[in-house]
Amino acid sequence: MSIQKECADHLRQTYRHLTNEKLGSGHAHEIVAAFFGYGSAAALRTELHYQLDELNRADILIPNLALMDQRVQQLQGLPAKLPEVNDLASQLCDFLRAQGHFSGTVWHTHDVEDYINSDFIQNDPMMIEDDLSSEIATTNAYFDELYIDEVALDIGQDALVALISGSLNGDTDQDRAFHGDSIAFTTVMTFQRVAGRVAYEKPELETSGAVDMSKYYDDEEA
Known part of the structure; x- marks a missing residue:
């Protein structure tokens, strides 16, 4: 049957x-x-x-x-x-x-985008933070806040792809020279389809980011 x-x-x-x-x-x-x-x-x-x-x-x-x-x-x-x-x-x-x-x-949800942010990523933010370790090392900050700006879904024939943009924010170490306290990042999260149109493997993540100094430059220009 x-x-x-x-x-x-x-x-x-x-x-x-x-x-x-x-x-x-x-x-x-x-x-x-x-x-x-x-x-x-x-x-x-x-x-x-x-x-x-x-x-x-x-x-x-x-x-x-x-x-x-x-x-x-x-x-x-x-x-x-x-x-x-x-x-x-x-x-x-x-x-x-x-x-x-x-x-x-x-994932029992009507809003997959929100679920990816509030239930999946925020329950294990290290899945993104680990890929930003080299950027973190260039700063003088302690990072503890992962903020998601947007999650956009692309449902393809063979995979569900979530394009995630956001920032990793922290507090500066006052004993060290300032080198930024925010990292802007983009993550591509790919769920390979397994069965039906709703069953997937664990996602593969690719994250890229850079220290965001734009607000400090804006302040100087003002």
């Missing part, structure tokens, strides 16, 4: 258990397809390169909650007591874990 059908059957069984009513097979398959990032169940069934059987190789799963919302609005004849999309996605994630299809981290 395919993972697509397993998930659809699970949604139907869970709905019947909760409400003693029926969720149609077609509806369940469409909801599952949207969860995995496809506009229709047929599109998921015809996926050739990133089949769901490879889910166990993925490190990160990002259910497409926005597409699930859209499909639920489009589908005709859905039962009135159908759970909210967030609950449906949670049911599917729990099922995939329980069946051993996926053991990585779930």
Whole structure:
């Protein structure tokens, strides 16, 4: 049995258990397809390169909650007591874990850009700071604040790419000559696609940066 059908059957069984009513097979398959990032169940069934059987190789799963919302609005004849999309996605994630299809981290979010900043990077800022060690060494500052200005996503055929810009800020050591206390950086974070349109490997990061002295030059000119 395919993972697509397993998930659809699970949604139907869970709905019947909760409400003693029926969720149609077609509806369940469409909801599952949207969860995995496809506009229709047929599109998921015809996926050739990133089949769901490879889910166990993925490190990160990002259910497409926005597409699930859209499909639920489009589908005709859905039962009135159908759970909210967030609950449906949670049911599917729990099922995939329980069946051993996926053991990585779930990013349960409607805003991937914000999640990358607030939950992923800020929980482990050293993934960026380590790549700025040579720039840090040229300054007289102690750095402790990683600030993200922007996260821009590019969803490609084979990878999800996040282009991140921001600054690493610190406090100057007054006993040393001033050489800057802010480093402007850009990070390219690449998530290689593994299964479906929502399951990826751990990201690869490439960070470049330079000490930002522009505000001090501006002050001198003023």
